[in-house]
Amino acid sequence: MPGRLENKVALITGAGSGIGLEASFLFAREGCKVVCADINGKAGVAAVERITSAYPSSAKFVKVDVGKEADVAAAVAFAEREFGALHIVFNNAGIMHSADDNAETTEETVWDLTMQINVKGVWWGCKHALPALRRAGGGSVINTASFVAVRGAATPQLAYTTSKGAVLAMTRELAVIHARENIRFNALCPGPIRTPLLMDFLNTEDKKQRRLVHVPMGRFGEAIEQANAALFLASDESSFITGTDFVVDGGLTAAYVTPEGETMTKCPHVNFSGV
Known part of the structure; x- marks a missing residue:
């Protein structure tokens, strides 16, 4: 039985770990040729080795800093050169800086770096992929945003939240422009x-619990659960879906407050700002 991405070629950034790694393996399992792009050469090579040990000749690594436009353009060219076409782009790479905080304390260097990678990196991924996708007769672009693109975060992370809101708005705009x-x-x-x-x-542990208290399922999600969602968006099963904010969040954005959260917000020594 053919895989869900049979005869497709995908470029996945941030493929060396987390969601990108799981998506790369999953896409290859479904018959896709995958270009694994990452700034971490060791992690990227390891990802390709893991994939090709199960699915020979199905993946190649290219080192990419998505904060550099030339690197992103070169990765697209690499995909077409190595596998003959490009049908799927998963602009997944991003950062969450440990010094990111609120409007008063987040430094300008942290803000600029976050925007460079999380916003410009996605823009360049879309910009340079478009000609290749046209040559392939169409395709699917998946941009990793976040639930904080539609809700404020309980833990201050202003630059990150702002960057992901920009990714969501950018994705909607591009969906409308290129739908035909x-x-x-x-x-x-x-x-x-x-x-x-x-x-x-x-x-x-306090920061972890401040996040989990808002999740009705009461746990962190796993990278493979996001990879499964990306697989659906990459496949022809989602052929009438474009411009969406595809939320995979354990019910977080559906909830005002969970029963546990209602109890904990009454504790005077815990500050759950951002509920």
Whole structure:
């Protein structure tokens, strides 16, 4: 039985870990040729080795700093050169800076770096992929945003939240512009996920609980759960879906407050600002 991405070629940024790693393996399992792009060469090579040990000749690595436009353009060219076409782009790479906080304390260097990678990096991924997707007769672009693109975060992270709101708005605009070209754009909006990126940011038990108290399912999501959502958006099963904020968040954005959260917000020593 053919895979859900049979005869497709995908470029996935941030493929060395977390959601990008799980998506790369899953896409290959479904018959896709995958270009694994990451700034971390060791992690990217390891990702390709993991994939090709199960699905030979299905993945290649390219080192990419998405904060540099030339790197992003080169990755698109690499995908077409190595696999003959490009049908799927998963602009997944991003950062969450440990010094990111509120409007008064977040430094300008942190703000600028976050925008460079999380916003410009996605823009360049879309910009340079478009000609290749046209040559392929259409395709799917998935941009990783976040639940904080539609809700404020309980833990201050102003630059990150702002960047993900920009990704969501950008995705909607591009979806409308290119809808008649058979090129779809959707924003994947994960809830709190157990990835190194988030766990490094939520570096105390208090910070973790401040996040989890808002999740009706009461747990962090897993990277593979986001990868499964990305697979759906990449596949022809979602052929009439474009311009969405595809939220995969354990019910977080559906809830005003969970029963546990109602109890904890009454504790005078705990500040749950952002509920």
